[in-house]
Amino acid sequence: MATETAPAPTEREEAEHDHHPEHLQHHFVSSKQQFDSAKLGMWVFLITEVLLFSGMFVAYAVFRQWNPDVFAAASGTLDQAMGAANTVVLLTSSLTVALAIHAIKQDRVQRCIYYLLGTLGLAGGFMVVKYFEYMAKFEHGVFPGAAFDPHGAHYEHLAEMTAAPQFFSIYFVMTGIHGVHVIIGMIVIGVLALMAWRGSFSSEWYTPVELTGLYWHLVDIVWIFLFPLLYLI
Amino acid sequence: MAHDGPHIVPKSILLKVFGALIVLTGLTVGVAYVPLGPLTVPVALGIAGLKATLVVLFFMHLKYDNPVNALTFTIGTIFVVVFVTITLLDTAFRGDLGNVTAQTVQEIQAEQERAQQRQDAIPSDSLRIAPSDYPNQDRGASMESDEGS
Amino acid sequence: MSTTTQDAPVEQAGPDEEETNYLNHETSIWSWLTTKDHKRIGVLYCISLAVVFLVAGVLALLMRAELSGSGQTLMGNDTYNQVFTMHGILMVFLFLVPSIPAILGNFVLPLQIGAKDVAFPRLNLASWYVYLAGAAFTITALLTGGVDTGWTFYTPYSASTGGGVLWMTSAIFVAGFANIFTGLNFIVTIHKMRAPGMTWNRLPLFVWGMYATSIVQVLATPVIGITMVLLILEQTLQIGIFDPALGGDPVLFQHFFWFYSHPAVYIMILPAFGILSELIATFSRSRIFGYRAIALSSVAIAMLGFLVWGHHMFVSGQSAISSIVFSLITYLIGIPSGIKVFNWVATLYKGSIWLQTPMLYALGFLFMFTIGGFTGIMVGVLSVDVHLHDTYYVVGHFHYVMMGGSVVALLGGMHYWWPKITGRMYNETLGKIAAGLVFVGFNLTFFPQLVLGARGMPRRYANYAERFAGLHQLSTVGSQILGLGLFLILGYALWSLAYGEKAPANPWGATTLEWTNTTAVPIHHNFERIPLVTRGPYDFHLADEVFGGGDGEALSDDVPQIPDPAPSAPSETDPTESAGV
Structure with a gap:
């Protein structure tokens, strides 16, 4: 019964009200509240991404556990060097994103743009390597699903293996969906670089950079698991 | 948090973490060539988990968040x-109710046949129940009398 | 409600026409379609979901009509298959899962925690549009040949049947995002947007229910997304994950499907628990019994709900060990559910029960949800389920939970918050009649189905043996009474929009912020001033912190007391008045 209507806005509210930063939306009390909300929202979104990928990891685990030898043999036909190179590329891009956030927190906009562009370049490199990997597989009839018809010295032995199509289905679906995430990330990072160039960000407000960074690290983490599971073991 | 002075992870830490990640990547590739038997998958997943933890804690800032x-x-x-x-x-x-094999089916069939033979061996007339088999034909009455006694 | 003529507590210009509120501050269609106001989005969702519920409900009536006699009465077998499939899909994915969170959650939750809006208003609007896109895909699926796989899409059948399935699975994939957006928004809103003083222990239980629901939505929905993607790829590329003909495993599909769809059951029922706590507390005018137990049992159900999906697969050929484990964990769900029912009944005990329409629904819920829960435990028993699986017993069970639980709670909640949403009162007499019709109709429809199932009537058949005819006909009659009740509600709801009596700000004498601190119809920004919360949500007696936590009873007057929101509460209501009861 003792619900009071707040007699007056608190001091901070008042202060916010006076200079009212343009990025502050009306329903938030302070920039801090807005930033924390955005960040928590991003983390919640990230766990939906984790759960999305988990489905494919379950499929992988089940079929691998049923056919360990086939999976080992099929994984042997993937190009480990390209996989390892791509791992390093993605890890580096994670570093550059972290450095971009590091820079914008200190108002070094120019540096932030360079790091973002560097990330974009590395992500592009990742996709190029992926393209060559896919093409090498398609040339030898290694497709996902019904079109699976391996031929050529390196792949022939897969034709008689019962669960080899499953391995490659899982491989293409997992890396494909991961690739889609990389492309989405590239688009967003490109937009961020443009916004930074136009001077949208400062140490006062860099929420989009921070959130995209989180997203990009998650894409990296997924690959950290995909690499050994698909290429190495 | 921007204007309260955001927490900034020092660049040196970011670089050290990156170095560790690269080393671990090398390690996981190297380990793949060592025959570990049943430990292969746990070791690979362990290293990947370690790398992911590093990314989450430092790159994603979770340690300070x-x-x-x-x-x-x-x-x-x-x-x-x-x-x-x-x-x-x-x-x-899957299929841990392992009693259903081809052999089990045969055993069950054999058992059924034996049961059928046993049943055939008994003249069916001897099993038939006729009303005269009951001592008292009026069941209700007999129960009543039972209660009465 | 007409008995309460006290003035609305908050400074308010009376029921003036000029007064601006969220409904009339902008009136163009465009302003509705681009609104970022959580209240308006709730209303938009309400209209869309009402349409879906109407369509799916009519399909149900058609099914019952077909089953009014054995043999073909109304439609052929294939049509019947499509009808029950569409009924299931529409009801589950496009109605029940979004229903309470999207309508009442959107409208009430920010008001209850004293926020101006949800954390991400644009995302909230996007959620509605994504939902509409999902609905559009569903219509496309109907136009491209329909779906007759059952709402569960079990492979291999769903991987090999025609075009409609592809659209339908896409629809579910798309509509899933709408739920994720809502859930994400609510989690962040509850964490970050609470008014000053609104601690976790002062959150209304509806908010706790929504919180638990949101956790489930966020964790489970992505899995149905990836499942549907894999199913689409299975159909288009034959990737061979689920289809046994291609070396896949159909039971794996069931794992994927139920990892989402079992928690989805809790997405449907947890918000209902939340509504029920509000209704029971308000209409028995007593502080909720075991606040913390109710709040935390919601979260416990949300978590446990993820560990039991395999009880849908006892006869699907999964391993016996996992069946046993799933069966055991399933029993555990009974504990938090039982805690809730116990606490609600304990709240009613010695309360001043006020039998308004929302309370009738709440009491109906207690009865029907208890039946739904008990039958649920029974089908959760491994050995019993082998017999009852895929019979009408299961159909009866989940309708008792989904319809008798969720929908009845939604109806109760809609009546309860109707004055706040529309600013009008509904007709109380008709409301009570409709509540009675729904209760009688529902039980007449589904109790016979429990009996039918126990006697061996399998589900999903357009025909049945002659010996089942009597119970089937009883069920059909019940469905018509139920339908009559629901149409009556629709009728007087529409009537009330135009001619209903103007509602006061707090017709029920409730104590949560959306009643005490807003005008009759909330203004665009919800509150004139952000409230400062100094008490728990159900302090019908005086606040603990002021009067030392006396276990005050409700005021025994028949006339409900409107709690006074003004800071000067102590002088207005004599503490001895409540203590002396």
Whole structure:
């Protein structure tokens, strides 16, 4: 019964009200509240991404556990060097994103743009390597699903293996969906670089950079698991 | 948090973490060539988990962040483990009611045949129940009398 | 409600026409379609979901009409298959899962925690549009040949049947994002947007229910997304994950499907628990019994709900060990559910029960949810389920939970918050009649189905043996009474929009912020001033912190007391008045 209507806005509210930063939306009390909300929202979104990928990891685990030898043999036909190179590329891009956030927190906009562009370049490199990997597989009839018809010295032995199509289905679906995430990330990072160039960000407000960074690290983490599971073991 | 002075992870830490990640990548590739038998998968997953932890803690800032974000991420991860583990609990033990083999079916059929033979051996007339088999034909009355006694 | 003529507590210009509120501050269609106001989005969702519920409900009536006699009465077998499939899909994915969170959650939740809006208003609007896109895909699926796989899409059948399935699975994939957006928004809103003083222990239980729901939505929905993607790929590329003909495993599909769809059951029922706590507390005018137990049992159900999906697969050929484990964990769900029912009944005990329409629904819920829960435990028992699986017993069970639980709670909640949403009162007499019709109709429809199932009537058949005819006909009659009740509600709801009596700000004498601190119809920004919360949500007696936590009873007057929101509460209501009861 003792619900009071707040007699007056608190001091901070008042202060916010006076200079009212343009990025502050009306329903938030302070920039801090807005930033924390955005960040928590991003983390919640990230766990939906984790759960999305988990489905494919379950499929992988089940079929691998049923056919360990086939999976080992099929994984042997993937190009480990390209996989390892791509791992390093993605890890580096994670570093550059972290450095971009590091820079914008200190108002070094120019540096932030360079790091973002560097990330974009590395992500592009990742996709190029992926393209060559896919093409090498398609040339030898290694497709996902019904079109699976391996031929050529390196792949022939897969034709008689019962669960080899499953391995490659899982491989293409997992890396494909991961690739889609990389492309989405590239688009967003490109937009961020443009916004930074136009001077949208400062140490006062860099929420989009921070959130995209989180997203990009998650894409990296997924690959950290995909690499050994698909290429190495 | 911007104007309260955001927490900034020193560049040196970022670079050290990156170095560790590269070393671990090398390690996981190297380990793949060592025959570890049943340990292959756990070792590979362990190294990947370590790398992911480094990324989450330092690149994603979780070590210095609001605990609720860490909680969120932890819960998400736990449910991935739940999903994988419980599904494997089925697929790893699929068909664990192992008594249904071709041999079992034959044994059951043989048992049924023997039962049929036993039944055939008994003249069917001896099993038939006629009303005269009952001592008292009026069941209701007999029960009543039982109660009365 | 007409008995309460006290003035609305908050400074308010009376029921003036000029007064601006969220409904009339902008009136163009465009302003509705581009609104970022959580209240308006709730209303938009309400209209869309009402349409879906109407369509799916009519399909149900058609099914019952077909089953009014054995043999073909109304439609052929294939049509019947499509009808029950569409009924299931529409009801589950496009109605029940979004229903309470999207309508009442959107409208009430920010008001209850004293926020101006949800954390991400644009995302909230996007959620509605994504939902509409999902609905559009569903219509496309109907136009491209329909779906007859059952709402569960079990492979291999769903991987090999025609075009409609592809659209339908896409629809579910798309509509899933709408739920994720809502859930994400609510989690962040509850964490970050609470008014000053609104601690976790002062959150209304509806908010706790929504919180638990949101956790499930966020964790489970992505899995149905990836499942549907894999199913689409299975159909288009034959990737061979689920289809046994291609070396896949159909039971794996069931794992994927139920990892989402079992928690989805809790997405449907947890918000209902939340509504029920509000209704029971308000209409028995007593502080909720075991606040913390109710709040935390919601979260416990949300978590446990993820560990039991395999009880849908006892006869699907999963391993016996996992069946046993799933069966055991399933029993555990009974504990938090039982805690809730116990606490609600304990709240009613010695309360001043006020039998308004929302309370009738709440009491109906207690009865029907208890039946739904008990039958649930029974089908959760491994050995019993082998017999009852895929019979009408299961159909009866989940309708008792989904319809008798969720929908009845939604109806109760809609009546309860109707004055706040529309600013009008509905007709109380008709409301009570409709509540009676729904209760009688529902039980007449579904109790016979429990009996039918126990006697061996399998589900999903357009025909049945002659000996089942009597119970089937009873069920059909019940469905018509139920339908009559629901149409009556629709009728007087529309009537009330135009001619209903103007509602006061707090017709029920409730104590949560959306009643005490807003005008009759909330203004665009919800509150004139952000409230400062100094008490728990159900302090019908005086606040603990002021009067030392006396276990005050409700005021025994028949006339409900409107709690006074003004800071000067102590002088207005004599503490001895409540203590002396």
